[in-house]
Amino acid sequence: MTRLYNRRQRVSDAMTRRLPAYYRHLRLLEKRGVQYISSRTLGEEMGLTDSQIRQDLSSFGGFGRQGRGYQVSALRQTIESILGLDQGHHVVIIGAGRLGTAIAAFRGFSNVGFTIAAMFDANPAVCGTTIEEIPVLPIDEMEAWSKEHPFQIAVIAVPKNAAQSAVDAACACGVRGVLNFAETDISVPEGVLLRSVHLSDSLMALSFRMHEEEIISGQKDDWL
């Protein structure tokens, strides 16, 4: 079987973005009872080209069969494993304000195998409560708590000015990945992975595409 890492090369950012989309779509196909799918149909459904699909999926090994296409369930399982979703990662959310609460209420994380084990906050008024059955604990107890309840990922949902200290506290607990929702630059020590989510980027990208449509359709032509 071909290996994705047979040259020990890192996977591109673009591919890293497509992997979760493949995973979501394959789950949907399984739900619909689809057993095999051609690269062409998969491409049409996902808005990717035929050749892109074949190139991406060939790196995971020979799941495509002449005339039958990809075996949906096997491919879903492979991508699940590649994404590390079968490892049962435990996640904590730092910040139990509006954003943290919305993230806790969001079912999507547990649907793909992540367990939100606890939330942490500096505000004594919310500590001791639960949000969506997730306990909210004092941030200064996080390190002690982590000894009994190891976690691998911290989601940062605190205001900008508290973001770096939240990350530092998570790193002191031996966290391996940080998902940052605070719209500010933060740094992590060597060996810890950081991914920042910029919610406004999506809105800017949408605005760009709306604008692009105007230009292409000739309604507007004088912007540059």
Next chain:
Amino acid sequence: MTRLYNRRQRVSDAMTRRLPAYYRHLRLLEKRGVQYISSRTLGEEMGLTDSQIRQDLSSFGGFGRQGRGYQVSALRQTIESILGLDQGHHVVIIGAGRLGTAIAAFRGFSNVGFTIAAMFDANPAVCGTTIEEIPVLPIDEMEAWSKEHPFQIAVIAVPKNAAQSAVDAACACGVRGVLNFAETDISVPEGVLLRSVHLSDSLMALSFRMHEEEIISGQKDDWL
């Protein structure tokens, strides 16, 4: 001046994702008082290659000067215009639950020139209130309201099963772009742009990179 659209070609998805990142970074540089920046330094700060930066920015015209680099403020203004941020888009949020409230409280949208004009919800208990000074109105009054207060973008923050009808209602108001946070497939009529935000994709991508690190560092080698 070179035109980004001189061949009337659409910009790639990858470039569409980089544009907001350039914009954010240039704003940061302006705040820091930086007037000129080389492609090399910009690349290092943004985690892109020198040649990627030069290729991307050359499509916007000749802002780079030999020995001086790019003029930060002019480049920021150009990208602002390309992204349509100078158009003062009005946005409504459909869904005043946890996610909608978190989005309303998020300063990032107004920071980049979007005005959140109103929120709409089906629950009478929240209608008539304000969230972060944004009025919450009944969803069935949206169309009438839009006649007096035209908006271009709708943010969908309702549960899955209400997502399509929320989108339909927004489209009936003449919306041109939809930013969908409901983790479900929705469809829009021809001419309306749709962008879906999958919050769990970021967590999956992070998990993948954590997993990839293990494989590269040789701690784990038997996953495929």
